[in-house]
Amino acid sequence: MSPIYAVVWGTVALFGATAVYGLVWAIRTGQMRGFGRGALSIFDDEEPVGMVTDAFPGSIDASEDAGDRP
Amino acid sequence: MNAAASFGAEPTVAWRAEVDASCAYPVVAFFVSAVFWLLFGTVLALVASIKMHTPGFLSGAEWLTFGRVRPVHLNTMIYGWGSMAGIGTLLWLQARLSRVRLPLQLPLVVGCALWNVGVAGGSIAILTGHGTSVEWLEFPYGWSFLFAGIFVVVMAASLMMFSARRVGHVYVSQWYLFGSVLWFPFLYVMANALIHGALARGVVQAATNWWFAHNVLGLWFTPIGLATVYYLLPKVLGRPIHSYYLSLLGFWTLALFYNWAGTHHLVGGPLPAWLITVGIVGSVMMFIPVTTVAVNHHMTMKGHFALLKVSPTLRFIVLGAMSYTVVSFQGSLQSLRTVNEVTHFTHYTIAHAHLGVYGFFTMVMFGAIYYIAPRLTGREWSSPRLIKVHFWGTALGMAVYWLGLTWGGILQGLAMDNPDVAFLDVVRHTLPYLWSRTFAGILLATGHVAFAVLAWRMFTLKGRRLPEPASAPSAVLAGGAG
Numbered sequence: 001m002s003p004i005y006a007v008v009w010g011t012v013a014l015f016g017a018t019a020v021y022g023l024v025w026a027i028r029t030g031q032m033r034g035f036g037r038g039a040l041s042i043f044d045d046e047e048p049v050g051m052v053t054d055a056f057p058g059s060i061d062a063s064e065d066a067g068d069r070p
Numbered sequence: 071m072n073a074a075a076s077f078g079a080e081p082t083v084a085w086r087a088e089v090d091a092s093c094a095y096p097v098v099a100f101f102v103s104a105v106f107w108l109l110f111g112t113v114l115a116l117v118a119s120i121k122m123h124t125p126g127f128l129s130g131a132e133w134l135t136f137g138r139v140r141p142v143h144l145n146t147m148i149y150g151w152g153s154m155a156g157i158g159t160l161l162w163l164q165a166r167l168s169r170v171r172l173p174l175q176l177p178l179v180v181g182c183a184l185w186n187v188g189v190a191g192g193s194i195a196i197l198t199g200h201g202t203s204v205e206w207l208e209f210p211y212g213w214s215f216l217f218a219g220i221f222v223v224v225m226a227a228s229l230m231m232f233s234a235r236r237v238g239h240v241y242v243s244q245w246y247l248f249g250s251v252l253w254f255p256f257l258y259v260m261a262n263a264l265i266h267g268a269l270a271r272g273v274v275q276a277a278t279n280w281w282f283a284h285n286v287l288g289l290w291f292t293p294i295g296l297a298t299v300y301y302l303l304p305k306v307l308g309r310p311i312h313s314y315y316l317s318l319l320g321f322w323t324l325a326l327f328y329n330w331a332g333t334h335h336l337v338g339g340p341l342p343a344w345l346i347t348v349g350i351v352g353s354v355m356m357f358i359p360v361t362t363v364a365v366n367h368h369m370t371m372k373g374h375f376a377l378l379k380v381s382p383t384l385r386f387i388v389l390g391a392m393s394y395t396v397v398s399f400q401g402s403l404q405s406l407r408t409v410n411e412v413t414h415f416t417h418y419t420i421a422h423a424h425l426g427v428y429g430f431f432t433m434v435m436f437g438a439i440y441y442i443a444p445r446l447t448g449r450e451w452s453s454p455r456l457i458k459v460h461f462w463g464t465a466l467g468m469a470v471y472w473l474g475l476t477w478g479g480i481l482q483g484l485a486m487d488n489p490d491v492a493f494l495d496v497v498r499h500t501l502p503y504l505w506s507r508t509f510a511g512i513l514l515a516t517g518h519v520a521f522a523v524l525a526w527r528m529f530t531l532k533g534r535r536l537p538e539p540a541s542a543p544s545a546v547l548a549g550g551a552g
Contacts, residue, residue: 005269011260018252019325022245031240032318039310041239042167042301046086051308054381054441056457057450057534 085169085236092171093162094446096178098529100158101439103186105525107150112515114143119511123504133197141201141208142193148206148286149217150189152427154182155435156294157224160247162442163301164228167244168235174227181220188216204265204275206283211266214258221255242317246297249325254290257282273341277333284332291431292328292394296320296363298438299391303370306384306441307377312369320362327355334405338414353405360398367391382457386437389465393429397422412487417503418479421472428514429468436464436521443525449533456520463517471510478503 026032043049118140120127128134165172192209201208228251261282264270270278304310311317330352333345378385400422403409444450478500485496527533
């Protein structure tokens with residue numbers, strides 16, 4: 001078999017295998033459960049829910065200008 | 071420079087500062103390079119655009135002919151600006167989400183330098199008449215080995231961070247990042263092997279070409295862009311994503327359907343009908359992931375639109391996310407044979423492509439750099455006014471570009487389908503829209519210059535020192551990384 005075919009079929013196999021493996025792994029390790037906790041995983045004590053983390057330079061406190069935030 | 075390392079029980083401020091510090095050199099190197107290629111590609115875009123309505127412009131030199139300038143513009147924007155901004159953002163996001171230091175810092179910096187050599191060398195090759203004429207793969211074959219090698223380093227860094235991660239849960243952005251960092255390199259190697267390895271010839275080469283080119287957006291830029299939005303939107307707003315379930319459904323359906331869509335570019339071409347139909351089906355199925363993303367982003371923003379006045383990052387990523395919805399729905403409809411018969415081979419397609427690569431991806435990357443850079447340098451952006459010039463120049467420029475070429479393209483397509491209209495008359499009727507394209511280009515270029523000035527001041531540490539750096543110490547760029 002020409003080396004080029006090995007590259008092509010090897011790439012196809014790897015390409016598909018990563019997707020299948022990723023999905024199986026996600027299900028087996030519980031990644032598809034507890035969606036509420038997953039959404040909160042990017043927040044912590046220093047940057048908690050409710051804290052605005054970006055503002056134009058020179059702004060005193062972004063959260064003071066939060067407008068219609070609850 | 072150290073390998074990936076996780077943290078123990080440090081306070082959160084400590085891990086965030088260390089993660090950001092570890093990213094400083096590689097990510098800043100990728101961002102600075104990206105901004106350079108953005109400016110370079112913009113100049114070429116203006117030249118190419120002017121040539122469309124004034125063909126005699128700069129026509130005295132071979133290397134400035136449209137057939138060379140246009141592909142160099144495209145490749146510098148794709149591989150220079152887009153990919154380098156994307157890799158920088160990807161590395162920072164993966165480190166942040168895994169809560170580990172960025173590994174392979176030196177190889178990544180070297181990789182960044184070599185990537186620049188690749189883009190420069192490929193561009194010179196095209197300008198001197200050695201381009202391949204395979205769209206989105208115009209750089210001569212040899213350069214693909216260099217890019218593939220650097221992809222391996224980026225892939226390795228990403229996997230190392232993932233395997234050392236401190237957080238058990240894999241956030242939705244990480245799924246998207248894996249989609250890009252694992253799948254696109256395979257795609258790139260595969261397309262190069264098939265097209266340049268002489269396995270794919272004739273119509274098979276065209277099918278392979280468009281399968282690849284469409285997936286540059288679908289499996290490279292789109293996952294990085296959506297990963298960025300799914301992280302920054304909730305972080306900036308300070309509220310979690312509206313429906314995390316929808317976000318994961320969106321990722322897996324994108325993984326399932328996007329890869330099939332490329333052959334819709336060849337509607338009407340001499341390919342088996344089933345092959346093109348598969349592309350159309352894949353394109354229409356994209357309504358599912360796009361709807362999940364659109365609903366999720368809108369519901370997350372709902373009630374918080376006033377923050378657009380406050381946050382530069384939010385302005386850019388919200389505009390980018392809105393463009394994603396529009397360009398994706400447009401793309402699905404455009405793939406239908408009845409629509410494609412009118413829009414194919416017209417300026418409508420150019421408008422659509424720019425809405426995807428610029429309106430969506432580039433806007434999101436601007437937003438990401440506005441968020442990430444101060445955390446790497448410990449400095450504020452130097453001028454709110456220049457940020458506003460950047461935003462309004464690019465937003466209005468993109469709007470004028472898209473509206474002008476979309477409308478002009480539809481009229482052009484209808485006229486070309488009418489055998490009673492002479493071809494030269496069709497060309498003549500498109501001229502006002504081509505002028506609108508150049509006008510839009512000037513607006514975009516104005517925004518880019520403002521952004522470049524801001525980036526220059528940011529990365530030369532000319533901005534005001536942040537009062538209490540949330541993450542990076544100010545000494546990071548002076549040697550504190552690692």
